[in-house]
Amino acid sequence: MKTQISALMLALLSVGMVGCNDDNDPIPVKEEVVEATPTTISLERLGEYDAQVFGASAAEIPAYDAESKRLFVVNAKNGVVDVLDLSNPSAPVKLNSLDAKTYLANSEVNSVAVHQGIVALAVQATPKTDKGIVAFFKAKDLSFISKVEVGALPDMLTFTPDGKKVLVANEGEPNEGYVIDPEGSISIINLADITKPAVKTADFQAWNTRKQELLDAGVRIFGPNATVAQDLEPEYIAVSDDGKTAWASLQENNAIAVIDLTQDQVVDIFPLGYKDFGLAENALDAGDRDCVVGKQDYNAKTITACAKDEGMINIQAWPGLYGMYMPDAIAQYQANGQSYLVTANEGDAREWLVDEDLYFSTDDLTQGYAEEIRVKHLFNNKGFRSNGDYAAHLRLLKSGIKGAKLDSNVFKACTTTDANEVCAENLIKDSQLGRLTITWTQGYKKDAKGEPVLDSNGLMTYDKLYAYGGRSFSILDPKTKKIVWDSKNDFERKAAELFPEYFNTNHEKLSVDDRSDNKGPEPEGIALGKIGQKSFAFIGLERMGGIMVYDITQPTQASFVEYFNDRKFGETRTSFDAEGNVVTVENSNLGPEGLIFIAAKDSPNGKPLLVVGNEVSGTTAVYQIKLN
Secondary structure, eight states: OHHHHHHHHHHHHHHHTOOBOTTSOBOOOOOOOOOOOOSOEEEEEEEEEEOSOOSSOSSOOEEEETTTTEEEEEETTTTEEEEEEOSSTTSOEEEEEEEGGGTSTTOEEEEEEEETTEEEEEEEOSSTTSEEEEEEEETTTOOEEEEEEEEESEEEEEEOTTSSEEEEEEOOOOOTTSSOOOOOEEEEEEOTTTTSOEEEEEESGGGGGGHHHHHHHTOOOOOTTOOHHHHOOEEEEEEOTTSSEEEEEEGGGTEEEEEETTTTEEEEEEEOOEEETTSGGGOEEOOSSOOOTTOBOTTSOBOOOOOTTOOOOOEEOOTTEEEEOOOSOEEEEEETTEEEEEEEEOOOOOEEESOHHHHHHSOOGGGEEEOEEEHHHHTOTTOSOSSSSSOHHHHTSSTTOOEEEEOTTTSOOOOSSOTTSOSHHHHTSTTTTTTOEEESSSSBOBOTTSOBOBOTTSEEEESOEEEEOOSEEEEEETTTTEEEEEOTTHHHHHHHHHOGGGTTOOSSSOOTTTTTTTTTTOEEEEEEEEETTEEEEEEEETTTOOEEEEEOSSGGGOEEEEEEOOOOTTOEEEEEOTTSOEEEEESSOOOEEEEEEEOTTTSTTSSOEEEEEETTTTEEEEEEEEEO
16 A cells, blocks of 8 residues: 555656746656566667768768757768768658868768767868867757867767766877877867867877886787887777776777776776687688588588689688787676676788888888788798788898798698698698788797797798687676687677578678688677666677677676678669769678667667668668567
């Protein structure tokens, strides 16, 4: 009886609270959407907006304003943010665009974030090595509020949960010749007075004298003639629920930076370590021309014939091969009373060249820098030749260097004539690891000075090989700085099971197995969403396309939910290329870049949504999340 009376009184009180403001207008009371905790979820296609520009990054990063029911989508092709009406999520309509060129000439927009009616744009200068800006607008009428100068190449930005600060990842990439290399940093913008925002810079200069300490810990610092502060390149930022701590992915450095937001300083940098592709649970497909007669494919069928340069689904473990996690997007969520980080382990190589032919065929280091190489080229028995396969920095790494070899203690010599035997002589064949792209910058034996040890033939010796990306997503405990869960080889295994005829295809053309020798499915974007008492992760696969969905409620026991891929393989439509020419393209959402989760309480239709910006197809896709 007490419960019934209390409920009645609360209801009467709530009615009484709908009073009048100073203008005698009724104050609306928003009805809260109460979500049940689902057993599981699934995605279904709801609607999309097509920018009608293909292959030119016309839809990258989306952000959503609940009050105006508007989507803000970075259109890199036009250097603006397209504003879409999402009041009917099955049919988004373009309303207008936000252009920052008025506030920074010849600029480009890299990212967008929204908080309670305020839109923030990360704006890159021309040239990109100059300082950029963040520009603020009102979501409801798109009016300009203010701007503030930040670091070079502001690549991503986000509001703190209370909206009092905006954090900006200033990537600080070098120019093409690696002559100018700005420092990476985090800009922390205080919005106490948004008409005059105040900015502080959390930089990495304190680590310039601690380079060896970071190298010993496993942080990758290898840019030519770069200080630590120049070499570190913040990519993406996640913020704790209490707004006191932020974490920035340092993708090329395979590390995470920790920012104390009570001090507005970077207080730690920790490495992510390496994924052992020699373990069965981490097995991968490492080649795009690995078809061999007599070999068994993924379905245990013996191959009876191979076309020239043909690949096959060949997921296997490779002892001595490791993956650099190198996350792009990262996100934070709460579980068991603490923060956890979730990373999309894409991988990324450094290559900044003025003249590629000169760099690879001469000793001219002024032409830039490149770290990527195929396994078969690195271990060619003819050594490092000036034939277009060898970076100038590799050929000049040490006086007297002639080439490279595999350590016979790790990569065993062949014991049979079987072409399928995993051994040193066979590894460099196209049918095994030959075409896999790795970095030449690590994995070789060094002396006390950090220089490569050469044998009597002038060969450096590699006892480990490092490939780009983890082909997975991970959950980290920032307290221990350790990965507590990883999806291992789920992405390739599920792709092989569900879409074998399109396995590891590329995003602009159907070419089966094409990306196996690079970074495979290439997980890039990530969004997290809480529905009821469960937390879910949505990971976009940049190359093959589609969204991987996982239940991450228990960080150490995450579980696969579904691989949703609405790509219409082979179906075509008409679009326009970057120059405005009519082109026939695949009628699909291609190249998922940025993802956002819209909770039911904020959604225009009262149901949870997932919005994805697809940079290749130029489409912004809206998916409804069905609760099962």
